[in-house]
Amino acid sequence: MPELPEVETLATDLRPLVVGRRVTGVDLRFPTIVRHPEPEAFARDLPGQTIEALERRGKYLLLRLGGGAVFVVHLGMTGQLLHKLPEDPSRPHTHAVLDLDNGTQLRYSDVRRFGRLLLGTEEDLVAARKLPRLGPEPLAPEFTARELYRRLHGRRAPLKVLLLDQSVLAGVGNIYADESCYRARIRPDRPAGRLSMERVKRLHAAVRESLQMGIDNRGSSVDDYVDLYGAKGRQQEELQVYGRGGKPCFNCGRPLTLVRIGGRATVFCRRCQR
DNA sequence: TTAAATTCCTGTAAGC
């Protein structure tokens, strides 16, 4: 599923294709995928807008338009954004198609429909509770181990739960949370607020390395994730623990433990992670 | 404020 590295890959590929382009038409085939404003207003207001910049924030894709407006895409679990020509066949579960002024199309498909499309100013979307307040960007230079320590300190929830909490840290999902804990050699069920500064430093480095490796490999395609052109990433081949419950740990050979933490499947090594 | 539980959604796979 799309997490920070997958959305970053999409943003990097998409930027040169859409920045400077004007949206000439919107075909909204499954209107409820639009969460703000009303689908009718969305389909009416988006055409005519020019995409001036494209950014990633956490797992969100922000396409900045004129006048302070922003077109927001969140892929949920199975959302896909594809760059196509009008004559290309339409995949199943294509919920929205944007026509661009160079004759190409941006198509959004999403089997489970956990994703969402938004349109408005960032302030309005936050005020309407459609765009949550996100924690820091894990890869930003100003995000330090001390900052992570401060955000975890005093919290009683398991580390895994807080790594998944987008208001604590933006962009980490189930795959990279498990991979980061393994890399840091910390049990994901440990109360986050009791970790020593030394261990938080290790965690901080592990989170950043796990995410950067994901970006370098163009994302993990464990479920439906594909890039703009429908191609899979390579990071799923590098995963150490995610999806490997019961299989041998690559470090010590012992079977990896599968548990549920915060309602999420969590895999870790009882010997290598303490 | 924090934490835990529930909900949304459908394709896939396991079990009978």
Next chain:
DNA sequence: TGCTTACAGGAATTTA
């Protein structure tokens, strides 16, 4: 073979 059921999970929402 064909049916039922459990499971996958990001994040909003509800409850405690």
